[in-house]
Amino acid sequence: MLPPLRVLVVDDNVDFAVSFGQLLELLGCEVRVAHDARSALTRAGILRPQLVFMDLDLGAENGSHVMTALRRMLHDDEGMTIVCLTGDSRPEMEMLCRKAGFDLYLLKPVSNDLLREVLDACQQRVASVRPGRPMGSVPPPATLSR
Numbered sequence: 001m002l003p004p005l006r007v008l009v010v011d012d013n014v015d016f017a018v019s020f021g022q023l024l025e026l027l028g029c030e031v032r033v034a035h036d037a038r039s040a041l042t043r044a045g046i047l048r049p050q051l052v053f054m055d056l057d058l059g060a061e062n063g064s065h066v067m068t069a070l071r072r073m074l075h076d077d078e079g080m081t082i083v084c085l086t087g088d089s090r091p092e093m094e095m096l097c098r099k100a101g102f103d104l105y106l107l108k109p110v111s112n113d114l115l116r117e118v119l120d121a122c123q124q125r126v127a128s129v130r131p132g133r134p135m136g137s138v139p140p141p142a143t144l145s146r
Helices: 014-026 037-047 063-073 093-100 112-127
Strands: 006-010 030-034 051-054 081-086 104-107
Touching: 006 014, 006 037, 014 030, 014 112, 030 037, 037 063, 051 063, 051 112, 063 081, 063 093, 081 093, 081 112, 093 104, 104 112
Parallel strands: 006 030, 006 051, 051 081, 081 104
Antiparallel strands: none
């Protein structure tokens, strides 16, 4: 049996972040929740997440800046997939998220089936890494972009 995925949820909407984190825990993940850039970076340094769900609009902060800081801090070889999870449904948003460096773009609310697909794909990605093989050489679950 594989160990639980380490997941970080970053969203300034406290109710959403907490309830989404609880759902992920019910699905077997080890979860930490953050509501701003500082707490996201602090929790990521401790958790070393394999999967991050990041809102784009974090109030006064930009989620893509936080995503860039996370990748820099964790050297982007730790098996981390970063998902842009947003309520912004403008047609250009997926392209902007991809350009910014997010691995996946998901629109809130996310169906349970799609969430399970993302978790399964990430778990497979993490499991496929062998010692000495950096995570960057394993493609992210891009086929799940919706």
